[in-house]
Amino acid sequence: MIGSPFILKEHTSVRFTMIKVMAALVPGTLAYAWYFGPGIWISLVWCSLLGIGFEAVALVIRGRPLQPALTDGSVLLTAWLLALSIPTLAPWWLYMTGMFFAVVVAKHLYGGLGQNLFNPAMVGYAALIISFPVFMTQWAAPTTLANIVPNLSDAFDLVFVGGSITPDAYTSATVLDSLKTATRGGHTVLDAFAQPIHGLIAGKGMELVAIMYLFGGLFMISNRLITWHIPVAFLAAIALTAGVLQGLDPAHHAGPLFHMMAGGSMLGAFFIATDPVTACTTPRGKLIFAGLAGFLTVIIRTFGGYPDGVAFSILILNTAAPFIDAFSQPRVFGHAKGVK
Amino acid sequence: MISAIIVMAVIGLVLGSVLGWAELFYRVAGDPLADKINDILPQTQCGQCGFPGCRPYAEAMAKGEADINRCPPGGEPGIQRLADLLGVEAKPFGEGVAPKPKSVALIDENTCIGCTLCIQACPVDAIVGASKQLHVIVADLCTGCELCLAPCPVDCIHMEVVHETVNNWKWRYPLIPIHQQREAA
Amino acid sequence: MSGKVYPIPGGLHPPEHKTESNAKAIIVAPLSAHYVVPLRQHIGQPARALVKAGDSVLKGQMIGAPEGRISAAVHAPTSGRVVAVEARPVAHPSGLPDQCVVIEADGKDTAADMQPIAWRDLPPGELHQRLVNMGLAGQGGAVFPSHVKLATGGTPIETLILNGAECEPWITCDDRLMRERATEIMQGAEIMRHALGAKRILVGIEDNKPEAAQAMQSACEQLKLAAEVTAVPTRYPSGGAKQLTQLLTGLETPSGKISTDIGIQVFNVATAYALQRAVELGEPMLTRVVTITGHVAGPCNIEARLGTPIDELIRLAGGDLAETSGHVIGGPMMGFDLDDTASPLVKSVNCIIAKNQELFPPHPPAMPCIRCGQCALVCPAVLQPFELYWHAKSKNFAKARAYKLFDCIECGCCSHVCPSHIPLVDFYRFAKSEIAADDRAKLAAEGARQRHEFQLLRQEREKKEKAERLGKKASERLDTGAVAADDPEAERKKAILEAAIERARQAKEAVHAKNTESLTPDQQHQIDEIEARRQAAPQDSEQQA
């Protein structure tokens, strides 16, 4: 007994939405694999398997049917986002811990898809960076800088067996790390930028991955999967905050462009802050939400203890999203301006 | 150590007096609780709760002298609302008390002798008519309390269940396909 | 030819499916063997039956009189004999039966006397009184009695809007009507403008109906009528009254108000056509054009008399094809499932769509809401449908109301785009009707409480009066002041209250019997009816009693 409308829009389903978002991630992922070696495929596949496994276990424990939730694609997207946000070539249990926190704690303890307060991938990320900071700084170096570029089977060994190659040979710090180290050590931004890891604007390789994410994001906007509000406000706030800081003290603060391209900015702007479940939903709310998140990102990067602030700023704003929404309801048709 | 105790004590005193003052300042005259309870009761005035009408029952509940599960016309939702208001657990109806479908009284037009006894019995003035005239129950006003049945000397009043019509029909809670239903359970 | 079009929020463009039925000219349905005429075909109070089984009626004879202010008359569609006045299945989302007058046609189709109305001689604001018994009701879907809408008073009407948008998929009855009978429609519009004293006429037609717009334009030229025919973008729900108003004038109808409050009156084109017939020919509303389409052999538009059984109309459209899985009344976005095809055609039915699995696939299972906001993007009322859904689902009606549930026009856009396939609109309908029922119950309880308290007061007063009378007899010196001395304040208040009540009571009781005071016309009518029946009943039963 379901009434009108009797016709539903074709090709719309949660699964289809998730697939389109993942499609938007493909260029970024390909660029990632190109610049940082094939290790990303191992972590992607491993995280996906873990995600499906955890999801299934959580569903069974909660007494829910498996099929609809497992096939909606949401857990795969979470897995993919987590894999792209943490270093490749880390031990297998690191991914496992991250996915556990993402799927079981952040998603299912809150009631499953649509009910979670926090972005699952970011919860996984935060749990890892708090618990295992060392592993989380061992990023695969760009292939042009690494002494050894592990091929697929090396990567498999590194993840699951723990190979004999020392991490120094294939990892490097990220630009954000080197910036932090430099400014902490009393050096200037220019010193940090002189490091080989620094490319044209931000991290070598990473800046191109970021541009690919940008393209993916534009694809999502043109496909009406997301609206422009969050990415634009997020990036604009990053640029503004970074610009002000740089204006105050050019020697110790990197500029707007750097902050927009470095670390998780692009991924966060288009793929993580826009997670509809945990973000604000009203147009004005989205602007406030993403604006504050962007501001906090730069603040955490500059003054906080962790190199990147995307995850934490988004998690903090996740808690505020319902309140921001409540106070930013759009004017309903036929209601006078200013009347709530 | 001693200074800490003193500080705590002072804070306690200050907060306590603020609370006490607030209690005095915001106190509402009359018996707001009984009013609030009365607002929830269906005002059928049937007396099935054992009180002569809804208001006395509300007052008894406000004083804590009566249980919340004694008003059949209010049904389960009524109990739930009372429980929410009073901050207690909802409970099922007691022995022998059960809600009935909403009914209205009907007077057999050809039998009524116009004795006015039912008019006097009806707590909500739902019966119109004058002495020796036919009496009519205004269906919209009748609360279905059944108090008029007994006094009628010719037994011409009976209750009729109010059926669903195009007029009072309500949309149902959407029936959701299988897996969500289980989720709701 | 096109006037200015203003932007409106939300909306979408589902597959149109107009070509199935819009190519063929309107078919006039032949006389049917019997007609079932529901007394409730409009918003408001149902009509009161004027006939009983056995009566013979003429075509156009009023068989149900309007009851109360917002109501419309119903008329016999042909001449014949009334076989029953009883509950019959009708086209209603509930599937519940409703009171109908069943007429057996005699085949002669003898018409009652019908007199045209010399409308040009009537000053504005008077025409509507002549139309009260014409049974006109809006044919766009809301079926609001037209004579009420043509009454003036309140905000003067500046603008008359004719709604020919017909934005729902599949439906083409207004399209065909405009193509074939534009002159009559525009004459109707002229009458409306005169009745309302409106200054200008705007006609809104979606730009997927160029032929209709062309026909309307030429009709205006031919009649030398200064009306602006505007092509509005094909974007559902442009035909919503508030939406079309905004599209054509840029004005937003305030929440909880109707367009009349901002000096605009909106009529469907088919209503203008019916009005023209009522005024120029004196013919009450007897027919309407309805689209029969979907999974039928020959989709078409049929001009049929109200009361024609729907299965007969389907037969005229070639009948259902194999594997028809049901019928929709109205459009696919806002219509409802028909339970019984024996139900009659009524004033509100603009379309009947036969369903099959392919055209109307079964609703996929619903998933949890992912707050994707797709629904909010298309909502023409700028609501946050997922918030409404959340609160309606958890039966938190106060919250749903706070999120402006009652500004939802139930257009179905949100359900249409929801990737989780949640039947959102069903939740809103559920919540709305629960809230409405709750409000009714509260009102009834409040009334019951007041009457009960009044009764208690009255009883007490009567008791006291009695005591006083006795007291007075015993001692003439005792006056009310002395009685009140015990508790001066309370007694004084009570005395004032009682004095007021007493005055009111005396004023009424002077002429009325006890407890028949303050009856609504409706209740009075109920009583009269029973009295009448009682008069008719055999005398002995009364003596027995």
Ligand code: SF4
């Ligand atoms: S049982 Fe009857 S009298 Fe008592 S509260 Fe309920 S409705 Fe009122």
Ligand code: SF4
């Ligand atoms: S008419 Fe009878 S049943 Fe109805 S309210 Fe009055 S006493 Fe109760």
Ligand code: SF4
């Ligand atoms: S379209 Fe559906 S899933 Fe998306 S926010 Fe609206 S109700 Fe939720």
Ligand code: SF4
């Ligand atoms: S049905 Fe209501 S909530 Fe949904 S789109 Fe239409 S107006 Fe908005």
